[in-house]
Amino acid sequence: MNATAGAISLTSRFTTGLLNRPVWFLSLVLLLCFWVAAWAGAVPVTTNDWLLLWRHDEPLTSGAYVLWNLRLPRMLFAALVGAVLGLSGALTQGLFRNPLADPGLLGVTSGAACAAALTIVVLAGSGIDIPVAWRFWVLPVAAFAGAVSVCLLLDTVARWLTADSIAGLLLTGIALNALAAAIIGLCTYLATDEQLRSLTFWTLGSLAGGSWPLVATLSLLLVAAIWYVRRLVSAMNALALGEAAAAHVGINVRHLRRRVIILVALLCGFSVAWCGVIGFIGLVAPHIVRLVVGPDQRRLAPLAMLVGAIILLVADTTARIVAIPAEIPVGIFTALLGAPFFLVLLTSVRKGS
Numbered sequence: 040m041n042a043t044a045g046a047i048s049l050t051s052r053f054t055t056g057l058l059n060r061p062v063w064f065l066s067l068v069l070l071l072c073f074w075v076a077a078w079a080g081a082v083p084v085t086t087n088d089w090l091l092l093w094r095h096d097e098p099l100t101s102g103a104y105v106l107w108n109l110r111l112p113r114m115l116f117a118a119l120v121g122a123v124l125g126l127s128g129a130l131t132q133g134l135f136r137n138p139l140a141d142p143g144l145l146g147v148t149s150g151a152a153c154a155a156a157l158t159i160v161v162l163a164g165s166g167i168d169i170p171v172a173w174r175f176w177v178l179p180v181a182a183f184a185g186a187v188s189v190c191l192l193l194d195t196v197a198r199w200l201t202a203d204s205i206a207g208l209l210l211t212g213i214a215l216n217a218l219a220a221a222i223i224g225l226c227t228y229l230a231t232d233e234q235l236r237s238l239t240f241w242t243l244g245s246l247a248g249g250s251w252p253l254v255a256t257l258s259l260l261l262v263a264a265i266w267y268v269r270r271l272v273s274a275m276n277a278l279a280l281g282e283a284a285a286a287h288v289g290i291n292v293r294h295l296r297r298r299v300i301i302l303v304a305l306l307c308g309f310s311v312a313w314c315g316v317i318g319f320i321g322l323v324a325p326h327i328v329r330l331v332v333g334p335d336q337r338r339l340a341p342l343a344m345l346v347g348a349i350i351l352l353v354a355d356t357t358a359r360i361v362a363i364p365a366e367i368p369v370g371i372f373t374a375l376l377g378a379p380f381f382l383v384l385l386t387s388v389r390k391g392s
Contacts, residue, residue: 061332065345069118072349076114076356077106081363084110116249117355117369118348119257120310121320125347126264127306128321129328129340133275134299135209138329141322142307145212145300146189148318149219151311154185155241156226159234179312182241186308189215194300244315244370246355253313264306265341271298272336279334317370319377320347326380350376 078084088102099107127142134140142148158181197211227238274295277285282292310317324347325339332338354372361367 061328061338061342062345065342065349069345069349069352072352072356073114073118076117076352077110079356079360080105080110081359112251112254113246113249113355114352115254116257116314117246117352119254119261120246120314120317121324121347121349121351122344123257123261123264123306123310123347124317124320124351125324125343125345126261126268126340127303128323128347129325129336129343130268130271130275130299130303131321132325132329133279133334133336133339134296136279136281138326139322140209141319142303143216143318143321144209145303146193146215146219147186147304147307148311148316149216149223150189151182151186151308152241152316153219153222154188155182155312155315156223156238157181157185159237159241160226160230182312183308186311187304189219190300190304190308194297239368241311241315242370243368244317244373245366245368246314246351247366248313257309257313260306260309264302267302268340271295271302272340275299275336276334315368315370317351317373319373319380320351323377323380324350 082102082105084102084106088100088106091099091103092107124142128140131142131145132138132140135144155178158178162177193211193215196215197207223238223242227235230238274285274290277288277290278292278295285292285295307321325343327346328339328342332342351369351373354376355369357372358367358369
C-alpha cells in the first residue's frame, strides 16, 4: 500500500514538474506524436524495419524503404512547417497586439497561393516548354516570390496610406487578401480539370512533398529565424505597451514593423511554397501558449513553435490514416480544428469586453 502511494506521489510530482516546465512537457508530447506518426500509415512498419535502417549490408524491406524515404522526412517536415507557422503567428500577433491576428491577415499565404495559381494556369496556356530539371522548382519559386511581393507591397501601401499605423497595416492586408482571392477564383474558373487538381493542393495544403533536402533547408531557415527573433523579442515586448510607449523607450516602430513583416513573409512564403496553404496554425498555437505563459515573447515564441509542430504533425498523421489508402488534404483538418477554436476565442473576447 505504501509502495502504491509512493508511486502515485512520484507520478504526481513528475507530472506537476512537467506542467510547470512547458518546454519539457511539450517536447515530450511532440516525441510521443513522432512515435505514433512513425508507426501509423498505409504500409505497416515492424521493429525489424527500424533495425534495417542501421544495417547497410542488408537490402531494405518495403516497410523500411517507406519509413526512411517517405514517412520520417514527412514527419520532420510537418513538425518544422508547424513550428514555422507557430512562430509566424506569435510574431504577427505581437506586431498587431491582437490575439486574433494571423499571418494570413498580412496576405502572405494568399499572395503565395495566388502566384502559384497564376503559374499553373498561365504557363500551361502559354505553351512554354520548361526543362525537366526546372519543373520541380517552378511552383515553389513562384509561390515564394508571390509571398515576398505581397509583403513588400503591403508595407509600401500601408506606409503611403496610413503612415506608422498598425491598424492601417491590418486593413491593407485584408484588402490584398481579397484581391488575391479574386485572382485565385478567376484562375480556378479558367483552369482545366488537370489544373484544378493542382490548384486544390495549393488551396487545401499537403505535406506529401516532404523530403530530406527540404527538411535540411527548412531546418537551417528555422535556426536562422530563431537567432534573429532573439534580437527582436525585447522590442516586441515594448511594442505590446503601445506604439507611443515603444517609441518613447527608443524603439523604431517603423523599422521593427518592416523587419517583422519581412521575416514572417520569408517563413510563411517558404512553407506555403512547398506545402500549400495551411490555415489556423498561426492563430491557434500562439493563443494556446498565451493562455498558459502570458504574452512575453521570450517564452511565447519558442512555445508557439512547439505547439504548432504538435498540431500540424497530429493533423498530418490523421490525414494519412483516416481514409487509407487515400489521403485527405491536411488543410481540412487544421480548419476543422481552427474554426471551432476561433469561435470559442471570439466568445471569450466578447465576454471579456
